[in-house]
Amino acid sequence: MAISKRVVLHFPPRLVEQPIIYQLVKDYNLVLNILKASVTPKEEGLMVLELSGAREDYDRGIQYLQETGVRIQSLGQNVMRNDARCTHCGACVVICPTGALALDPKTRMVNFYEDRCTACELCVLPCPPRAMEVHF
Amino acid sequence: MAKTIAEINEKIRQGQAVVVTAEEVIGLVAKKGVARAAREVDVVTTGTFSPMCGSGAFFNLGHSKPRIKVGGGRAYLNDVPAYTGIAAVDVFLGATAIPDDDPRNRVHPGPFNYGGGHVIEELVARRDVRLVVAAYGTDCYPRKRLETWINIKDLNEAVLFNMRNAYQNYNVAVNLSDKTIYTYMGELKPDLGNANYCSAGQLSPLLNDPYYKTIGIGTRIFLAGGIGYVAWHGTQHNPDVLRSPGGVPRRGAGTLAVIGDLKQMNPRWLAGTSMLGYGCTITVGIGIPIPILSEEILRYTAVKDEEIFAPIVDYAEAYPQRSPDILGEVSYGELKGGRISVQGKEVLTASLSSYPRAVEIANMLKDWIIKGEFLLTEPVVPLPGVEAGITFKPLKERPIEE
Structure with missing residues (x-):
């Protein structure tokens, strides 16, 4: 049975220089579509992938990733904004790596573009009124 | 044209006062000139909504x-x-x-x-x-x-009694080190990863009355959705700093102590706040009306973001070590543009002060005044000014010998 899932991968700095994604394709026959990638030598890497393939290959591929030390998050996990708490200060806009939280230059309100959110959760704790919430 | 507060209050009672926000007055002065705007406008309302630990x-x-x-x-x-x-x-x-x-x-x-x-x-x-x-x-x-x-x-x-609120200007915080730091100015990413600022700029109360000509002890204000008063000058009130030719401080300067009945207030304007790695605080909404008693006062209220400058400070080394070094100055116009240049590097900016909420406060206060629900007060005593001889003293440590 073929499946297709979106996942967020966090690469610890020590893994950033290893060809892990290549192995996913070669050894596990997975088709991947890179939705977002931010990889810098010696820093934590972030990648959002759509992985497609046979169920068995997918499970083995995920197991391989876990064994290498990659942290995996499912995109079924959602970050949402509690609009009653958001004060639109804008502290989050330099934290969000994908531009999902961005200022409207006219109104100076913070817009939350859920389609750009990769649920990396980086915004959750730095938000001063704690308006960003993780829902499962 | 000199008006008095009593005359302005009479117009407010009759529903005839002309009230604009400190944002709206900028365009008005550009269109009509200072003299005409000063004749027409009675009150300019200001606002700020920021984390204020001195609460x-x-x-x-x-x-x-x-x-x-x-x-x-x-x-x-x-x-x-x-x-x-x-x-x-x-x-x-x-x-x-x-x-x-x-x-x-x-x-x-x-x-x-x-x-x-x-x-x-x-x-x-x-x-x-x-x-x-x-x-x-x-x-x-x-x-x-x-x-x-x-x-x-x-x-x-x-009773809400805040010993230091509404700072007249503030530092822009950056991080020159190679590690992320967590400060009261928010999360600062390494190697000038971001620049955080905290002021409503052109809407901020004391930036619109730079020499404290109208705001003083006893001034009635919008305090967190209720009515409050300026109780005193705030702690660390330090008027004698570097100023622009128009009078606006280029460094943190004046502060206010404010007081008001907590029972009148609204949680929309008094929000519990968490600064990651630093501590807890509260975000406070303050709005102060400025009576337009002269052309000079009107000119002060017409100040715009492009004319207000703040110092850029490294919070990894200079700030904790109390070094006076700054990395340059930048205007709120540039800060609100989303990116500034520091040491030749383009740095993204973020605000800890909510400008949309400051606008909302200035508009609420404007509505209260227009409806005759809020009258202005004559300050009982002015705040200490540049001439007061205040110096901002560091702690001088003296070893205790047994």
Whole structure:
């Protein structure tokens, strides 16, 4: 049975220089579509992938990733904004790596573009009124 | 054209006062010129909504039966310790207080999820709060333990009394080190990863009255959705700093101590706040009306973001070590553009002060005045000005020898 899932991968700095994604394709026959990638030598890497393939290959591929030390998050996990708490200060806009939280230059309100959110959760704790919430 | 506050109040009572916000007055002056705008406008309203640690509240809890002397004992509101070193059933809760068992920065950066600011917000939201007291017991106050729910509506007094709010200008914080740092100016990413600022700029109260010509002790203000007053100059009030030719300070300068009835306030304008790795605080909404008594005062209120400059400070080294070095100056116009240049590098900017909420406050205050619900006050005493000879003193340590 073929499946297709979106996942967020966090690469610890020590893994950033290893060809892990290549192995996913070669050894596990997975088709991947890179939705977002931010990889810098010696820093934590972030990648959002759509992985497609046979169920068995997918499970083995995920197991391989876990064994290498990659942290995996499912995109079924959602970050949402509690609009009653958001004060639109804008502290989050330099934290969000994908531009999902961005200022409207006219109104100076913070817009939350859920389609750009990769649920990396980086915004959750730095938000001063704690308006960003993780829902499962 | 000189108007008086009494004349302006008469116009407010008759529903004829012309009131504009400190944002709207900029366009008005550009269109009509200072002289005509000063004749037409009676009041300019300002606003700011920012984390302000110098905040807290006094509560009179009422006397239990039998009586308990909270004064000199220990008191907790939702596990957050309150100051009890005053009268028998009065306590003070500061915005930055945190529970005794909060993990703090033991695992850095600590989250600081809940503190005094959050308790104040819950009280203002009319939610029940748990009071726990341990006292030593006296002949006239025999009780030693008390655990009860309290609600703001049942307290005799609940008074917000903030010793330092509404800073007239502030630093722009950056990080020159190679590690992320967590500060009261927010998360600062390494190697100039971002630049955080905290002022409403052209809408901020004291930036519109740079020499404190109208704002003084006794000035009636919008305080967190209710009516409050300027009680004193705030702590660290430091008027004699570098100023632009128009008079606007280019460094942190004046501050205000403000007071008001917490029972009138609204949690929309008094929000418990967590600064990751730093601590708890509260975000406070303040709006101050500026009576247009002269062309000079009108000219001050027409200041715009492009004309207000703030110093860029490294919070990894210069700030903690109290070094006076700055990395340059930048205008709020540039800061609000989203990116500035620091040491030749383009740096993204973020604000901790909510400009949309500052606009909302200025507009609410404007509406109150237009409807005749809010009259202006003559200050009882002006705030200390540039000529007052105030210097901002550091702590001079003197070793204690036994």
